[in-house]
Amino acid sequence: MNRWNNQIHNNILSLPSFFFSFSILIPNNFWVCNQGTSKPFTFITTGSVYIVSKVVIRLYNNKGNMPKDNSAPSTPTSARARHRRRSNEFPADESKTNGHLLLVNDHNKYRSMWIRACSSLWMLGFFLLVIYLGHLYVLAMVVIIQIFMARELFNLLRKSHEDKHLPGFRLLNWHFYFTAMLFVYGRILSHRLVNTVTSDKIFYRLVSRLIKYQMVICYFSYIAGFMWFILTLKKKMYKYQFGQFAWTHMILIVVFTQSAFTVANIFEGIFWFLLPASLIAVNDVAAYFFGFFFGKTPLIKISPKKTWEGFIGASVATTISAFVLANIYGSFQWLTCPRKDLSTGWLHCDPGPLFKPEYYPLLPWLPWTEIAILPVQWHALWLGLFASIIAPFGGFFASGFKRAFKIKDFGDSIPGHGGLTDRMDCQMVMAVFAYIYHQSFVVPQDYTVETIMSEILSSLTLEEQQILYMKLGQILQERMFGWD
Amino acid sequence: MQKDHGSSAPSTPTSARLRHRRRSNEFNFEMSKTNGNHLLINDHDKYKSMWIRACSSLWMLGGFLLIIYLGHLYILAMVVVIQIFMASELFNLLRRAHEDKRLPGFRILNWHFYFTAMLFVYGRILSHQLVNTVTSDKIFYKLVSKLIKYQMVICYFLYIAGVMWFILTLKKKMYKYQFGQFAWTHMILIVVFTQSAFTVANIFEGIFWFLLPASLIAVNDVAAYFFGFFFGKTPLIKLSPKKTWEGFIGASVVTTISAFVLANVFGHFQWLTCPRKDLSTGWLLCDPGPLFKPEYYPLPGWLSRWVLPWKEVAILPVQWHALCLSLFASSIAPFGGFFASGFKRAFKIKDFGDSIPGHGGFTDRMDCQMVMAVFAYIYHQSFVVPQDYTVEMIINEILRSLTLEEQQILYTKLGQILQERMFTFFLPRVIASRT
Numbered sequence: 055m056n057r058w059n060n061q062i063h064n065n066i067l068s069l070p071s072f073f074f075s076f077s078i079l080i081p082n083n084f085w086v087c088n089q090g091t092s093k094p095f096t097f098i099t100t101g102s103v104y105i106v107s108k109v110v111i112r113l114y115n116n117k118g119n120m121p122k123d124n125s126a127p128s129t130p131t132s133a134r135a136r137h138r139r140r141s142n143e144f145p146a147d148e149s150k151t152n153g154h155l156l157l158v159n160d161h162n163k164y165r166s167m168w169i170r171a172c173s174s175l176w177m178l179g180f181f182l183l184v185i186y187l188g189h190l191y192v193l194a195m196v197v198i199i200q201i202f203m204a205r206e207l208f209n210l211l212r213k214s215h216e217d218k219h220l221p222g223f224r225l226l227n228w229h230f231y232f233t234a235m236l237f238v239y240g241r242i243l244s245h246r247l248v249n250t251v252t253s254d255k256i257f258y259r260l261v262s263r264l265i266k267y268q269m270v271i272c273y274f275s276y277i278a279g280f281m282w283f284i285l286t287l288k289k290k291m292y293k294y295q296f297g298q299f300a301w302t303h304m305i306l307i308v309v310f311t312q313s314a315f316t317v318a319n320i321f322e323g324i325f326w327f328l329l330p331a332s333l334i335a336v337n338d339v340a341a342y343f344f345g346f347f348f349g350k351t352p353l354i355k356i357s358p359k360k361t362w363e364g365f366i367g368a369s370v371a372t373t374i375s376a377f378v379l380a381n382i383y384g385s386f387q388w389l390t391c392p393r394k395d396l397s398t399g400w401l402h403c404d405p406g407p408l409f410k411p412e413y414y415p416l417l418p419w420l421p422w423t424e425i426a427i428l429p430v431q432w433h434a435l436w437l438g439l440f441a442s443i444i445a446p447f448g449g450f451f452a453s454g455f456k457r458a459f460k461i462k463d464f465g466d467s468i469p470g471h472g473g474l475t476d477r478m479d480c481q482m483v484m485a486v487f488a489y490i491y492h493q494s495f496v497v498p499q500d501y502t503v504e505t506i507m508s509e510i511l512s513s514l515t516l517e518e519q520q521i522l523y524m525k526l527g528q529i530l531q532e533r534m535f536g537w538d
Numbered sequence: 539m540q541k542d543h544g545s546s547a548p549s550t551p552t553s554a555r556l557r558h559r560r561r562s563n564e565f566n567f568e569m570s571k572t573n574g575n576h577l578l579i580n581d582h583d584k585y586k587s588m589w590i591r592a593c594s595s596l597w598m599l600g601g602f603l604l605i606i607y608l609g610h611l612y613i614l615a616m617v618v619v620i621q622i623f624m625a626s627e628l629f630n631l632l633r634r635a636h637e638d639k640r641l642p643g644f645r646i647l648n649w650h651f652y653f654t655a656m657l658f659v660y661g662r663i664l665s666h667q668l669v670n671t672v673t674s675d676k677i678f679y680k681l682v683s684k685l686i687k688y689q690m691v692i693c694y695f696l697y698i699a700g701v702m703w704f705i706l707t708l709k710k711k712m713y714k715y716q717f718g719q720f721a722w723t724h725m726i727l728i729v730v731f732t733q734s735a736f737t738v739a740n741i742f743e744g745i746f747w748f749l750l751p752a753s754l755i756a757v758n759d760v761a762a763y764f765f766g767f768f769f770g771k772t773p774l775i776k777l778s779p780k781k782t783w784e785g786f787i788g789a790s791v792v793t794t795i796s797a798f799v800l801a802n803v804f805g806h807f808q809w810l811t812c813p814r815k816d817l818s819t820g821w822l823l824c825d826p827g828p829l830f831k832p833e834y835y836p837l838p839g840w841l842s843r844w845v846l847p848w849k850e851v852a853i854l855p856v857q858w859h860a861l862c863l864s865l866f867a868s869s870i871a872p873f874g875g876f877f878a879s880g881f882k883r884a885f886k887i888k889d890f891g892d893s894i895p896g897h898g899g900f901t902d903r904m905d906c907q908m909v910m911a912v913f914a915y916i917y918h919q920s921f922v923v924p925q926d927y928t929v930e931m932i933i934n935e936i937l938r939s940l941t942l943e944e945q946q947i948l949y950t951k952l953g954q955i956l957q958e959r960m961f962t963f964f965l966p967r968v969i970a971s972r973t
Contacts, residue, residue, distance in 0.1 A: 270920045273913070277870060284876050287777060292884030300725050307724070356708060444698060450705050458713030487694070494691045506936060507951060516959060522929045523952050526936065530949055533942065 185324060189393045192320050192327065197235075200313045203475050204231055206465030207305040212298070219291060226286075227302050229279045234306045237272040238314045243396070244268065246321060250395040262515055312482035315489035322492060325389040329434060330488040333376055333441040334480050340364075340371035341446075356454045360446075369442035376438030380431040384409045408433075408496065433496060440487050448483035452476065606745060610814045613741050613748065618656075621734045624901050625652055627891030628726045633719070641712065648723050650700045655727045658693040659735045661686070664817070667742060671816040733908035736915035743918060746810040750800060750860060751914040754867040755906050757796045762789035762872075778879045781872075790868035797864030801857040805830045829856045829922065859922055866913050874909035878902065 184191050208227050217223065244265045264271070287295055319326040344367030345360065353360040383389050384405075391403040411426035452475070456462070464475035510519060605612050629648050638644065665686045685692075708716055740747040766785030774781040804810050805826075812824035832852035878901065882888070890901035936945060 267920055269916055273916050277873075277909075277913075280877070281870070281873050284777070284873055284880060285775075287880050289776070292880055296881055296884045300721065303725060303728070304721050307728075354706075355710070356705070444702070447698075447702050447705055451701065454705060454708050454713055455717055458717045483698075487698075490690055490694050494688055506932070507948060507955075510932060510952065511955065516956075518929050519952070519956060522932060523949070523956055525929065525933060526945070526949055526952070529933070529937070530942075530945060 185328060186388075188388075188398045189320055189324065190396055190398050192324065193317055196313055196316055196320070199478065200309055202465075203478060204305060204309050206475055207309070208302070210461065210464060211301055211459065213294070219288065220286070220295070222286065223295070223298070226279060226283060227298075229282070230276070230302055230306060233272055233275040233279060234310050236275065237268070238310050239317065240265070240268045240272070242314060242318050242321075246393070246395050250397065308482065312478075312485045316485040319485065319489050319492065321393050323390050323392050325383050325430075326488055326492055327485075328389060329376070329379060329383055330437055330441065330484045331481060332379055333372055333438055334445055334484050336375045336379075337368050337372045337442050337445070338480070340375075341368035344368055344371075354450060356450050356457065365442075365446070369439075372442040373435060373438040376434040376441070377431050380434035381428055384428045384430050430496075433491070436495075437488060437491065440491075441484055444487070445480045445484045448480040452479040606749065607809075609809075609819045610741055610745065611817055611819050613745065614738055617734055617737055617741075620904070621730055623891075624904060625726060625730050627901055628730070629723070631887065631890060632722055632885065634715070641707070641709065641716070643707065644716070644719070647700060647704060647707075648719075650703070651697070651723055651727060654693055654696040654700060655731050657689070657696070659731050660738065661689045661693070663735060663739050663742075665689070667814070667816050671818065729908065733904075733911045737911045740911065740915050740918065742814050744811050744813050746804050746856075747914060747918055748911075749810060750797070750804060751863060751867065751910045752907060753800055754793055754797055754864055755871060755910050757800075758789050758793045758868050758871070759906070761792035762786060765789055765792075775876060777876050777883070786868075786872070790865075793868040794861060794864045797860040797867075798857050801860035802854055805854045805856055829859075830854055856922075859917070862921075863914060863917065866917075867910055870913075871906045871910045874906040878905040 184195050208224070247261055247265070283295070283299055316327060319330075341360070341364040345364030348363040348367065349361035351362045352358055353362050353365055387403065387405060388401060390405045390409050391401040393401065408430045409428055411428055413424045413426055415424045416422055452464075456464070510522065605616050629645070668682055668686070704716070704720060737748060740751075762781070762785040765788030766780075766782045769784040769788065770782035772783045773779055774783050774786055808824065808826065809822060811826050811830050812822040814822065832854055834850045834852055836850045837846065878890075882890070936948065
């Protein structure tokens with residue numbers, strides 16, 4: 055009962071902070087004209103309230119000495135995390151009790167499920183807040199998650215015995231991380247950065263130079279790390295050091311591929327980040343519930359808790375919810391408009407033909423005569439299909455990896471759930487697919503005046519655009535005269 | 539004499555350069571063995587093997603020059619063949635036969651990933667060249683355009699298929715071995731394809747940008763051998779005990795001078811300096827560009843009177859770029875060799891393979907070349923390519939894809955937008971400067 059009281063107190067303390075922050079947000083919406091400046095203020099207020107509440111909760115917990123069941127979440131994704139973990143944990147109990155499908159009548163299980171539900175809601179709220187704040191804050195969230203994931207994975211296969219002999223080796227990992235970050239985000243955000251700093255001439259020149267020589271800077275940074283690695287090779291530690299070097303590269307590739315594509319998606323429109331992420335969450339929750347109620351035949355040897363019934367039921371649920379969610383998300387301009395620079399203000403744009411509703415007549419005996427479908431919903435069906443069939447393989451890969459190296463979890467950032475990588479495994483596969491799908495099938499491929507114009511405005515600096523204009527003028531004049 | 543027997547029948551065009559480099563390794567080793575005795579051991583066997591190596595080197599050098607003469611497409615083929623050999627050596631390297639018996643089809647997975655990577659890398663690099671080659675036939679053109687448009691999707695699904703296949707073939711008690719092989723495959727493919735992608739991109743910019751870095755690496759190795767042979771005393775690095783500081787510094791100087799000279803020699807041939815826009819094999823005629831036009835610098839008076847008979851010297855601007863390349867080739871590219879040596883020591887292997895008799899495998903020979911190829915491409919893209927390159931690309935796109943009316947519409951729209959931007963950008967400053 056003490057533990058239960060503690061957890062209720064945790065929730066009681068965290069909920070008011072949550073509502074307080076929202077109460078600040080809503081009036082801002084209505085009485086501040088320039089929406090762009092109210093957002094940082096909101097964020098700072100919410101952030102400080104969140105930090106204060108966490109500190110208070112920790113102090114309270116330390117007094118009560120109950121660290122494990124601390125439901126105050128440490129990262130924004132534990133809501134989704136807990137949703138997904140629930141799907142893993144309960145089928146385990148199920149298989150333990152020899153196929154007994156009913157929830158074990160245990161107060162502890164109910165309590166933990168209630169705590170998880172509360173934390174999930176809290177985290178969902180935080181996630182919605184970040185989405186509301188905008189592209190730049192979503193980017194910041196992605197970067198923070200990425201740093202935590204990289205740290206977990208770097209620490210994973212390290213052996214402390216060898217590390218004592220190798221001072222500065224950990225620093226090398228972070229050097230490569232920094233280089234990769236400069237390279238990946240430099241390429242993706244270069245155009246938007248240029249568009250943001252067009253106000254100040256000196257800053258603009260500096261940023262243009264940096265972007266022009268970005269590849270060289272990143273290359274030399276990488277070579278410096280490479281040379282540093284070679285110069286610190288110690289006798290009898292070669293194998294360990296090379297193993298760590300390869301491991302670092304694999305981690306950085308895995309982490310940065312998916313985050314690069316995630317960030318690219320975000321700036322195409324939050325829709326293309328939010329929809330895939332929600333589909334994965336829905337898939338996990340649906341798989342849990344279907345497995346819970348109907349699960350009998352195991353799916354794959356690597357993950358004995360997954361069942362075929364859960365898999366198929368989740369596929370159906372994901373596809374249907376993809377269709378519905380796409381309709382809901384497509385109605386908000388905040389989600390569907392692309393962001394051309396790094397500002398944080400409101401967005402107004404022409405959503406494009408994908409988000410304009412088309413009307414299809416329905417069967418006469420239904421109450422509605424026609425139904426409005428956004429063309430993007432058909433694309434969402436494909437995303438749903440991928441999320442239900444192929445994205446779970448990311449989870450299988452992570453499970454197999456943990457079994458291979460005999461580790462229980464990737465880390466312990468999220469209490470009771472392991473680390474961030476445990477939660478992001480399926481998300482990573484989905485983010486890459488969402489970007490590739492978007493680039494290949496959603497973005498119009500034919501070169502029209504509009505597309506080339508947007509390409510000119512986004513990829514060239516002002517001087518280059520002027521040069522292009524003059525050259526094009528000359529060529530057109532020659533062609534006109536040549537024809538006469 | 540089995541080791542030197544097969545050396546005269548070369549298996550690839552690059553063993554000439556390879557044998558040059560290996561000679562530097564082998565003789566330094568002999569040198570350190572005889573406790574600093576710098577003279578060549580008076581042994582008929584050593585002279586015979588040196589003679590055989592010299593013959594094979596010349597033979598291989600000839601083969602390499604023939605490929606250069608034949609053109610871009612044949613060099614591309616040579617690079618691909620070398621790549622396949624390197625990949626198969628490296629795939630076999632950390633494999634254990636015992637586990638492999640229980641995993642049928644695992645080797646095919648490696649080659650599946652290899653094929654996917656090849657499609658991805660070469661598809662991106664050669665897409666424009668491919669489109670320019672097949673413009674003759676309409677159906678073929680449509681097919682190729684579709685392939686290029688969906689190239690990323692095709693490669694992605696091939697990769698995902700490979701990952702799913704991998705997951706479905708995971709066997710109990712073999713997990714660690716399989717994951718290790720999976721990671722190893724990825725690392726190999728990254729190493730092999732990064733450098734070959736950049737090499738191929740360099741080739742189609744002009745054979746000059748492939749030939750010059752490769753020659754600089756070869757010159758560096760040969761010079762390091764000779765300087766180490768005659769003057770080598772202080773060891774350079776623990777990883778490679780055969781290398782000496784004297785060899786390193788002497789080779790740096792020689793490489794820099796030869797870069798200056800070689801750039802001048804190579805820069806006169808249009809075959810080497812012209813970029814190739816399609817996949818044909820005919821002659822190339824083009825305007826070399828300002829980089830390859832000689833500029834005349836007057837020599838100082840005392841030099842022209844006493845030392846050299848010329849009043850002025852013709853220097854191609856590209857020679858200054860070659861100096862930067864040589865600086866990299868002499869100081870940083872050898873780290874590729876150190877990396878490979880350290881790797882072999884770590885995993886207690888003598889050589890990466892045995893394709894080349896007496897010299898180990900391809901990877902032993904290509905280690906420094908790989909680092910140099912990447913740098914050459916990055917240098918070329920950042921400092922050599924004229925700065926309005928993207929402007930040219932976009933103009934080409936406009937002229938290719940739009941009709942005349944559309945081009946004029948684009949022109950007027952661009953004019954309007956630029957006028958608006960000029961006002962928001964420059965007008966505040968104009969006002970500020972006036973007040």
